Amino acid sequence: MVADLTEKTLRYEKLLKAALEKAKPSSIPNSHMKRVADDYYNMAQSYHKDGIFFIENNDYVNALASFSYGHAWLDAGARLGVFDVDDDVLFTI
Numbered sequence: 001m002v003a004d005l006t007e008k009t010l011r012y013e014k015l016l017k018a019a020l021e022k023a024k025p026s027s028i029p030n031s032h033m034k035r036v037a038d039d040y041y042n043m044a045q046s047y048h049k050d051g052i053f054f055i056e057n058n059d060y061v062n063a064l065a066s067f068s069y070g071h072a073w074l075d076a077g078a079r080l081g082v083f084d085v086d087d088d089v090l091f092t093i
Helices: 005-022 032-054 062-081
Strands: none
Touching: 005 032, 005 062, 032 062
16 A cells, blocks of 8 residues: 555644643753753754645745654654653654
């Protein structure tokens, strides 16, 4: 069965949005790792915004890539321990 690009893109957007809502920095304020958490989160947010832009311009291939990259930043942060997450569906923990 071939995946539907539009459906998959919109599903990944929802997953990234949910992950952005759940990813909370676990680091000590003003520490190096807090800056890492902020950087990872900002990258994920930027990719989410890019994905929305691509959807608005009917570019679902780049939107899907943006949402995937954004989620990867949050997942990497969760794995590194800079985000305090407990959802093993949204994150690889």
